[in-house]
Structures are given as structure tokens and as C-alpha cells.
Amino acid sequence: NAGVMQNPRHLVRRRGQEARLRCSPMKGHSHVYWYRQLPEEGLKFMVYLQKENIIDESGMPKERFSAEFPKEGPSILRIQQVVRGDSAAYFCASTGLQGAIGNTIYFGEGSWLTVV
Amino acid sequence: AQSVTQLGSHVSVSEGALVLLRCNYSSSVPPYLFWYVQYPNQGLQLLLKYTTGATLVKGINGFEAEFKKSETSFHLTKPSAHMSDAAEYFCAATEYGNKLVFGAGTILRVKS
Numbered sequence: 001n002a003g004v005m006q007n008p009r010h011l012v013r014r015r016g017q018e019a020r021l022r023c024s025p026m027k028g029h030s031h032v033y034w035y036r037q038l039p040e041e042g043l044k045f046m047v048y049l050q051k052e053n054i055i056d057e058s059g060m061p062k063e064r065f066s067a068e069f070p071k072e073g074p075s076i077l078r079i080q081q082v083v084r085g086d087s088a089a090y091f092c093a094s095t096g097l098q099g100a101i102g103n104t105i106y107f108g109e110g111s112w113l114t115v116v
Numbered sequence: 117a118q119s120v121t122q123l124g125s126h127v128s129v130s131e132g133a134l135v136l137l138r139c140n141y142s143s144s145v146p147p148y149l150f151w152y153v154q155y156p157n158q159g160l161q162l163l164l165k166y167t168t169g170a171t172l173v174k175g176i177n178g179f180e181a182e183f184k185k186s187e188t189s190f191h192l193t194k195p196s197a198h199m200s201d202a203a204e205y206f207c208a209a210t211e212y213g214n215k216l217v218f219g220a221g222t223i224l225r226v227k228s
Contacts, residue, residue, distance in 0.1 A: 004159075033215060042206055042218040043160075056215060091159060093216075105216060107152070107160040 003027060004108035005074075006092050012114045019079040019086070021111045025094030032075045033105065034067055037089040049075060082115045089113075118143050120209050122219035130227045135179075135194040137222045139207030142188065147209040149190040150216065151181055154204045163205075166190065177201070202226045 003026040013019050025032050030051055035043040048056040049069035060067065064082075069075040079086055092108045123138040141147055148167050152160040164175025171183040181192045190207060204223045208216040 006159075035216075035218075042220040043208075043216075045215040045217070048215055059215075093160075104162055104165060105150075106162070109159040110157075112157070 004092055004094050004106050006090075006108035006111050008111060009109060010112045010114070012116060013082050014116055015083055016081050019082050019113055019115075021077040021079075021090050021092075021113070022074040023077070023092030023094075023108060024074040025092070026106050029094035029096050029106075031095045032069050033093040033095075034075075034077050035091045035093065037091060037110075039088070043091060046077075079113070082113070084115045087113055087115045118147065118209055118217045120207050120217050120219040122205075122207050122222050124222055125220065126223045126225065128225040128227060129197045131199055132196050135192070135197045135201065135224065137192040137205050137207075137224065139181075139190045139192065139219060140188050141190065141207075141209045143209065149181075149183060150208045150210075151175065151179070151190075151192050152206045152208060153177075154206065154221075156203075160206065163192070197224075197226045199226050199228065 005024040007022050032049045034046040036046055037043045045059040047060050047067045052071050064080045066078045089110045089112050091110045093105045095103045095105045119142045121140045150165045151163040153163050154160050163179050164173045166173045166183045174180045179194045181190050183190050204221045206221050207219040210216050
């Protein structure tokens with residue numbers, strides 16, 4: 001999928017633990033998006049980041065979820081004190097300088113989180 | 117707010133038959149429109165996109181879609197279905213912002 005790397009691909013956590021999902025955007029891309037796909041549903045926007053900045057977090061749950069995209073290193077989506085309802089596929093996507101407008105957004109392979 | 121509606125959560129066609137997957141958007145301004153395909157346990161692959169210009173857009177794997185402003189539609193078609201087309205298809209749109217709004221998806225089944 002065009003070089004967007006996500007890890008881990010599969011993650012199992014017990015209720016109350018923390019989950020950290022990592023995303024390395026495609027080379028040269030400075031815009032990162034996180035989406036969540038619940039079973040039987042489409043993808044829902046969570047957060048849009050540029051390097052060191054959160055641009056739009058309107059889709060992020062108010063508690064337990066946070067995201068960052070540091071100057072160096074991958075973007076991290078962090079879920080604290082996971083609950084069963086957090087079980088989902090989390091997709092990272094990236095795009096170039098102009099963001100989504102007119103530019104293709106490339107998706108990673110996803111990270112499947114299972115909370116037991 | 118922008119929304120995308122995909123009519124039919126499941127579509128079944130015979131191999132060699134026409135594929136038609138429907139997508140309608142709601143927007144006060146013409147959006148940018150995309151179709152993605154997702155195979156089981158994989159990420160999304162872009163099939164095609166409409167930004168500006170020609171309203172009939174050709175994509176990969178023989179798919180195409182036509183942007184019809186008057187109908188606020190962006191239906192995906194393929195003249196002849198192949199078994200390998202079986203997957204889930206998502207229509208998505210974005211306006212001025214930098215986030216895609218997705219439809220709920222349509223699972224395409226191809227019968228031999």
C-alpha cells in the first residue's frame with residue numbers, strides 16, 4: 001500500500017492495558033491521518049496531524065485516546081485503559097504537502113486491536 | 117456536514133456481468149471523490165479519484181466512475197466482473213478540509 005507502514009499489524013490487550021499503534025508515513029509525506037474501522041462499519045476519521053501539530057482531532061474520543069506525530073519518528077496513536085469497544089482496525093494514512101485536497105491519500109495495512 | 121451514502125451493503129453479480137456500486141454524497145460544494153477497495157484483513161487501495169476536470173474517471177482494474185453533480189452521485193462501474201473483484205468497496209469524499217468521509221461500504225460478491 002504505497003509505503004505507509006503500520007505496526008503492529010495485530011495487537012491483543014487485556015481490558016485496562018494501554019495500546020500503542022505506530023505509523024510511518026510514505027516517504028516525503030508530512031500529513032498523517034488516523035481512521036478507525038469498527039466491525040461491519042466504514043472508516044471513521046479520528047485525527048489529522050502534521051509534524052509536531054494536531055490539525056484536526058474532531059473524531060477522537062474525548063478520553064483515553066491521544067495521538068502525536070513528532071519531528072522525528074513515527075506517528076503514534078495511544079489508547080489508554082482499553083475497553084472491549086476499542087476492538088477495531090486502526091488505519092493510518094498519509095499524503096503530501098497539500099493534504100487531501102487534490103492529493104491521493106495512501107493507506108497503511110492497518111493495525112487490528114483486540115481487547116480481551 | 118459532508119456525508120456519503122452507499123446504496124446496498126451487499127451486491128452480488130455473476131462473473132462477466134456488469135458491476136454497479138452506487139455512491140451519493142451530500143455537500144454544498146462539489147467535493148473531491150474517491151473509491152477505495154479493501155480485501156480481507158488488508159488496507160485500502162485507491163481505485164480512482166475525481167478532483168476536477170473530466171467527470172468520467174478511469175481507474176485501475178478496469179473500474180471507472182462518473183461524477184454527476186446534478187444527481188450528487190459518483191457510481192462505480194466495471195463492464196465485466198472478475199472473481200478477483202470480490203472485495204469491499206468504499207466511496208469517500210472530502211471538501212475543503214483534510215479528512216475523508218467514508219460511506220459504510222459495499223461488499224461485492226462475484227459468482228462463478
